[in-house]
Amino acid sequence: MKRILFAVVGAISLSACAQAPDSAKAPGAMASSAGGTMAAKAPAAAAAPKAGTPEARALDAIGKLNARVKPDKVGPAPMPGFQEAIVGGQVVYVSNDGRYLFLPGSGGALYDVDARKNLSETALASMRKDLLKTIPVSERIVFAPANPKYTVTVFTDVECGYCRKFHSEIAEYNRQGIAVQYLAFPRMGLGSDDYKKMVSVWCAPDRRKALTDAKNDHQIQPRSCKTSVNQQYDVGQRAGLTGTPMILAADGTQLGGYIPPAALRATLDKLAADSAKTASAGPGGAAGGL
Template sequence: MIVLFHRLAGSLFALAVPLAVLLLPAATLADGAERLAERLQVSGQPMPVASVHETPLAGFYQVRLETGEAFYSDAEGKFFLVGDLYENGEGGLTNLTEQARNVERAEQLAKVPESERVVFRGTGDSRAELVVFTDTTCPYCRQFHEEVSTLNEMGIEVHYLAFPRAGMNSQGARILEQIWCADNRSEAMNAGKRQEAISGSTDCDNPVEDQYHLGMAVGVQGTPAIVLPDGRLVPGYVPAERLADMLGLAK
């Protein structure tokens, strides 16, 4: 079978190479999405399907794999479309795929308990929460950290998660593990951002590696990576006033 891959490059769609797809016997399930999840195979191997959802495109489903990759499939799994699905409405193009990514990203991050975060919040009422993947060896992360007090004054909490950008065998990973193992994580984070030595062990039950893999799963490619409450991912340094504007909290 010839399968058509659909990739979005700029504003144009490009066609990619064919892929052979084999199908399992149809499961006797009432729900089409569940049936598709059960029957999808590639080269004789079951696909690691994490979820299947209906789309506004009649007859097509969004399939998300356990690796985080996503594509679209017809109900029989004979044809795949790889790329983003857009709705052409009165207000212009709406990226439906990115909207779905945002929802899933927000849901995944909500599962991280506060006990596994390094949280900076102000003394006043909280108005919004940012989740930020960080690495103390990253200059732009240090620049962002200088804005944290300003964000707190605006009622914006900053919840740090660990993302050693050079991997788990890096110096950055070791520093992050020291921070998460510290008795006072916020003070240790402040010291790390100032590039000061952090005393203490890395030998504790810390979540740094899990958060590193979580970051990759939700699309983090560098630091800082700022996630807004609705799940939108904002890569790189963004000034406090601009973030407040994006949150609808600008003065």
């Protein structure tokens, strides 16, 4: 996920372990010749565009999604019909009528500003739901309360700190009425030590205990057997995973990375309410909020 997605849309922060280390420096500072830092000088504020112009509509569109975000620059985009806005060092494209906002790059997303709907996520959610059906529950490691209100699928890794934090609170997720179905995603890649540990977990006679032990740095017996770990890893990649954990709702909606138990329950409640509202509105009804 890109920073701008959360800056503009105000979505849940994705706390996850990336597949590659992030070497980006913190914004707002530059290295001095003495090795220290000094604050970067803020650019002078640009004159507000005339009301009713494509530039003004682009600013209004961004403001509808997050009023706190102030683009550094807005002007005509290289392709016709769009304005190009620079926000926090990243580029956003807004249609000249202000209706659609596009976040380019890897994992780019297209938003319907008026409906406050992520059109790309809608398409991806449907695909993820179908992908998850290819992995039976018998191949997942499940931690569930007696009568769960919700079920989420979580792509996890035994080494990732956020995955370990999530699992350390698994009892509380269950108390919140949330069943967790784990799938394997060894973020260091197939054949890595991480991968071998996860294969050992999936080959263990008690997968739940083995997973808990692995996440707590307890020694687990190396094992080898026929597993679906490779398939799960492939499904994670095809589902658009960029870091672990990745939490998916039953409909395939990506909820974020690590989310505290109570916050996850609140997110699922809101998702269910939005879904019910959309269903009651019928075809063409308003979409749920972002």
